[in-house]
Amino acid sequence: MPHTKLNKLLKPVKNLYLPKEAKIESVEKFTKDTYLFKVKNVLDQKILPGQFIEVSIFGMGESPISVCSYNDNQIELLVRDVGNVTSHICRLKAKEKMMLRGPYGRGYPMDELKNANIVVISGGTGTAPPRSVIQYIQKHRNDYKDLNIFLGFRSPEDILFSKDLSKWEKEFKTKVIVDKGNPSWQGETGMITDLLDKYKFPKKPKFVLCGPPIMIKFVTEKLIKHNYPETDIYVSFERNMKCGVGKCGHCMIHGRYVCTDGPVFRYDLAKKFTE
Structure with missing residues (x-):
């Protein structure tokens, strides 16, 4: 030939x-x-x-x-x-x-979230992935309804994306809480689940979650207790990844590869990950 x-x-x-x-x-x-x-x-x-x-x-x-x-x-x-x-x-x-x-990986299903009220709940460095969701919504504002943002950090010194927060507070319902404040802190103090008890969500929201496993566990328990469907909760799991393409098996949890099947999962399909 x-x-x-x-x-x-x-x-x-x-x-x-x-x-x-x-x-x-x-x-x-x-x-x-x-x-x-x-x-x-x-x-x-x-x-x-x-x-x-x-x-x-x-x-x-x-x-x-x-x-x-x-x-x-x-x-x-x-x-x-x-x-x-x-x-x-x-x-x-x-x-x-x-x-x-x-x-x-598979990210947050932005097409499936269209025409819905969105609630972002994140903690610590877990604020990073949902920040891309917020920016996406800002660039496609007419495709989504209300956006609520709830963020938790260990202390005022650990708060991330301060410049963004000042802008988000003007555009969206944005609440920040720290585990432990300092003499100059005038905001909320406590656990992020305290915010969920204090403030009301918009009707029929879709939830975007990311944060430490213990935070995900208690937040999802709180949402389910308030009768929000597991199918409306999307969680990002980012631990244990190595190769990124499902070859090394490093990130397999309950038969799923976090790097290829996720890192974002609908909660009804991933609730075993938090057990």
């Missing part, structure tokens, strides 16, 4: 593990160990709310990081210094490079 015909038949195989080099456009320190990276988008696929990418440093390894923005030209990543790889990522400065591959 002539080489020209053979070349047409042979399609290049996409390397699932091959990252692309991306330039860091800015780095903002939020807390003592948490940073917001804004990176040029070099990925081929559109990133949907709730998806994640693998961020790597040559010689150190890689880490799955949720995208916390909805922007075609730029990727925003919230990175917490909690391990060897993320520690090296957090040392990077603007104009330096990081390696990216993805996006991966």
